[in-house]
Amino acid sequence: MQAVIGQSIFAGGLGFPLMVVRRDALEHNVVTMAAFVRDHGLELAPHAKTHMSAEIAAMQLAAGGWGLTVAMPRQAQAVRGFGVDRIMVANQVVDPAGLDWAAGELERDPAFEFLTFADSVTGVGILAGHAGSRPFRVLVELGHEGGRAGCRSLDELLRVAAYVQETPGVELAGVAGYEGGLKSGDEVRKYLDSLQEAVEHVRVRNPILSVGGSQWFDVIGRELVATQAKILLRSGAYVTHDDGYYRERTPFNRMEGELRPALEVWAHVLSTPEPGLAIVGMGKRDAPYDEGLPIPRRGGVTVVTMQDQHTIVRADGLKPGDLLAFGISHPCTAFDKWRVLPLVDRDYRVVGTITTNF
């Protein structure tokens, strides 16, 4: 079941189910997002947690990415292994092993840049306790009511920022936030205002302001245009887009341009035990199911449910051995199911390999 470069995925060598990455769509998305941030004076630190792939990271950096965002130290270590010089961990990091690694890496390589978030004095204390000769650079995180992490008020944020500035081993680099959980453009605008206010209040030369950026980068591009801070967008899912969750939520639904779905799963019909019922050989180990079930490319096929190794569909005219294609919903729970994926051209010829590092 080896992928042979130049050969079609249907030539017989590859087994199914199989998730493929469509090169055209991937390249289109990388270029589209790079152009968007350039046109809006932003910088992109693509969230590598989506794919955790050296090959895709290289494309994102070649297109002008600032560096990579990750969610935790283990991912930072992995992308550092890709040869990446700038890493932002978009969380308060408290893991001793991870911090010790980062401190060692900062010491070893003067060119290595490492940013982390903090939203509490306790968190800053943990960072400081693991710092080496070069301090950890910190973005103080401002959250919002009903949100995830982040200080809940400007006062609190300024207290944490002040603590960073008076504590050896840590250094204030700016402000971070996450707008992804907000429900409307108005809510996002209000929250972005509070982030701008925060970044104006923290006394840092050349501050960074980092925001999410999968569902609201249009609003971010408009609202943060006059900010003096360097805006680091952490968009991740854009790179493969999808046929479900992000298809419905992409900012390109509100402006010109588009992202294209780059992930597709192909699977065999294993059994058609009743008229109109087919059991497909693709399950929860092969395709995401948490933000919508796979989307059949063929009309007249309805996905009923997914099990560990099977997808139950309603459709007429299928027989065992038929191959079906499905788009996916939610790339972040797609890549982590595969260690190797063929990169294919428009004719499904293998043109490369995408490896993941979860």
Next chain:
Amino acid sequence: MQAVIGQSIFAGGLGFPLMVVRRDALEHNVVTMAAFVRDHGLELAPHAKTHMSAEIAAMQLAAGGWGLTVAMPRQAQAVRGFGVDRIMVANQVVDPAGLDWAAGELERDPAFEFLTFADSVTGVGILAGHAGSRPFRVLVELGHEGGRAGCRSLDELLRVAAYVQETPGVELAGVAGYEGGLKSGDEVRKYLDSLQEAVEHVRVRNPILSVGGSQWFDVIGRELVATQAKILLRSGAYVTHDDGYYRERTPFNRMEGELRPALEVWAHVLSTPEPGLAIVGMGKRDAPYDEGLPIPRRGGVTVVTMQDQHTIVRADGLKPGDLLAFGISHPCTAFDKWRVLPLVDRDYRVVGTITTNF
């Protein structure tokens, strides 16, 4: 972040989140299930799709397992790589690459045994079309109304069985079924009756009858005791059990004995942005969420929701850097999130490594 044998997982070398396998529980479960099948005259072909781990497979086979069950050819190839001589694919196999591999393996190694299911003439035709010098041994699958794959009537099953017997390249080995989707002991008994009837009607010397066996092995043990067929139970999840889905459904809730949860995820509190709210550094990439959310080991902690990299909990008195332990629900979507897991003793000292091969 390397596991050091003999060292505690809390000694500082390992990063979090971390899923561990508790050796005591694992060994207890392997021994318990082996004793159950021995006492009931059954044989166990543990479903390796649960763990896809060479180390756990070795324990299951050492305890007397017939061989291993898998769900698809890619898994068959992987467990064959563990050095396993008997593999049952618990599905109608239609994947050309997988069948070509299996045919080659049968030809190469006269000691290799390979069983597959079939529930249609079309499926049998596909098998026959890929057979090599040694035929594919086939269990004809009997399903039930509302079930997954499998012939929906005895007549249909006997037609498929007859087709297997008259077709070169395939050989009838017995009957298979799957009772896991049934809702009550009565439904299971009725279905097991139909399987027994089927195995009496197919004309095979020393027939095999394979059934599922995670939720109803007590009923199977009682009902199939007088059957002449060799009963191959395909239980999988038993080996680690869990604190959720299987804890509620194990047959040991209806008889003496127990299985013990062997999987546990440890993760840091990253942020406590509001009183009573904590953001934990464990997400959908680290622990299962499809059949119940992780189960906190500490009282007073309630899991609200899981995101890609975070779990939101309600609890008082937590602070950033605190480590929390969680049991899991549904081992089949736990192992596939990890490539390496430390095997730990009662004191969380690392005593070995469990690798997975998804």
